[in-house]
Amino acid sequence: MNTTEQKKRILSAVQPSGNLTLGNYLGALKNWADLQEDFECIYCVADLHAITVRQEPAVLRKKSLDTLALYLASGIDPKKAAFFLQSHVPEHTQLSWVLGCNTMFGELSRMTQFKDKSQKHADNINAGLFTYPVLMAADILLYQADLVPVGSDQKQHIELARDIANRFNSVYSPTFTVPEAYILKSSARIMSLAEPERKMSKSDPNANASIFMLDRKDDIIRKFKRAVTDSEAVVAADPNRPGIYNLINIYSCLTGKDEKEIEREFEGKGYGDFKLAVGEACADALAPLQAEFDHLTKDKAYLDEILREGTEKASWIARKTIQKVYRKVGFYQSQK
Numbered sequence: 001m002n003t004t005e006q007k008k009r010i011l012s013a014v015q016p017s018g019n020l021t022l023g024n025y026l027g028a029l030k031n032w033a034d035l036q037e038d039f040e041c042i043y044c045v046a047d048l049h050a051i052t053v054r055q056e057p058a059v060l061r062k063k064s065l066d067t068l069a070l071y072l073a074s075g076i077d078p079k080k081a082a083f084f085l086q087s088h089v090p091e092h093t094q095l096s097w098v099l100g101c102n103t104m105f106g107e108l109s110r111m112t113q114f115k116d117k118s119q120k121h122a123d124n125i126n127a128g129l130f131t132y133p134v135l136m137a138a139d140i141l142l143y144q145a146d147l148v149p150v151g152s153d154q155k156q157h158i159e160l161a162r163d164i165a166n167r168f169n170s171v172y173s174p175t176f177t178v179p180e181a182y183i184l185k186s187s188a189r190i191m192s193l194a195e196p197e198r199k200m201s202k203s204d205p206n207a208n209a210s211i212f213m214l215d216r217k218d219d220i221i222r223k224f225k226r227a228v229t230d231s232e233a234v235v236a237a238d239p240n241r242p243g244i245y246n247l248i249n250i251y252s253c254l255t256g257k258d259e260k261e262i263e264r265e266f267e268g269k270g271y272g273d274f275k276l277a278v279g280e281a282c283a284d285a286l287a288p289l290q291a292e293f294d295h296l297t298k299d300k301a302y303l304d305e306i307l308r309e310g311t312e313k314a315s316w317i318a319r320k321t322i323q324k325v326y327r328k329v330g331f332y333q334s335q336k
């Protein structure tokens with residue numbers, strides 16, 4: 001890239017709503033690290049989003065810092081990217097209100113994540129769960145982000161953020177950059193090991209369905225060994241056999257080998273050998289990251305310092321956008 005050229009900006013986030021999974025790593029964090037050279041990166045821990053589902057306060061507090069440590073342990077360099085907690089920059093909620101007044105009830109009703117989560121949490125279908133995508137649009141538009149690297153489950157939310165930005169820009173004159181989703185085909189959707197038709201999710205109550213980024217080697221091997229496959233016992237990349245297809249995809253993301261190479265490598269071998277190889281590759285990929293995580297979480301002062309610097313940078317951009325938005329919608333501003 002030409003050094004005089006302005007770098008495009010990236011914004012993304014993960015909710016500290018549990019232990020991060022291999023899906024979060026391959027679908028999001030790993031790509032974030034790969035993008036840091038070419039883009040100006042801003043990474044947020046979406047703690048406001050996390051409380052759309054009931055959280056234990058002490059656990060949320062701990063998971064928020066752990067999530068930050070996992071961002072860093074995944075290889076994202078704090079000199080190249082800004083990190084902060086969503087609740088530390090109040091402009092997110094300020095913008096969310098304004099955007100909510102420019103979002104239609106019908107649009108939010110169509111969001112599949114809302115439908116899924118309201119089924120899963122039928123006793124707590126709160127207003128925050130419904131307006132979740134508006135806050136997410138605020139996260140993105142506040143920073144005038146060009147690209148949003150996420151897994152494919154978030155595509156619909158980003159399309160909504162684009163619609164909101166376009167609507168606001170046409171009603172009030174150009175204000176927001178219209179963002180694009182950045183979704184890598186291979187790692188976009190890592191599936192559950194227990195029910196390979198569903199995505200791997202950190203809030204899945206079945207701990208054997210997900211590999212967690214902090215799982216120890218023997219747990220990783222055991223979970224892959226037990227992963228649901230089929231009775232064909234041939235390692236072949238066939239989307240109609242979701243269990244084995246998912247394992248091939250995971251192995252491919254971890255090793256960089258393509259489907260054909262993997263099929264050749266395991267020709268004539270059974271699922272047992274293959275599952276062990278996937279487990280080993282996964283444990284090897286996560287081991288250095290786990291060591292770095294252990295090291296980082298012992299140094300809270302360092303993590304706080306990273307947050308202080310990141311919040312300052314994020315706040316500066318956020319303040320500029322919210323001032324512009326408030327002016328455009330007609331909020332009176334006192335003379336100094």
Ligand code: ATP
Pocket residue numbers: 013014015016017018021023024025026027028149150151152153154187188189190191199200201202203204
């Ligand atoms: P929860 O279960 O609490 O809803 P989650 O595991 O779905 O959480 P999020 O915090 O919603 O995780 O997602 C963080 C990022 O990880 C998003 O970019 C999302 O698209 C990505 N992601 C989550 N699960 C997967 C998956 N199984 N495959 C690929 N990407 C994923």
Ligand code: LTN
Pocket residue numbers: 011012013014015046049135136139140148150154157
């Ligand atoms: N909704 C996202 C997390 C998230 C996010 C964001 C992702 C919150 N704010 C802004 C990208 C950009 C999810 O993955 N469930």
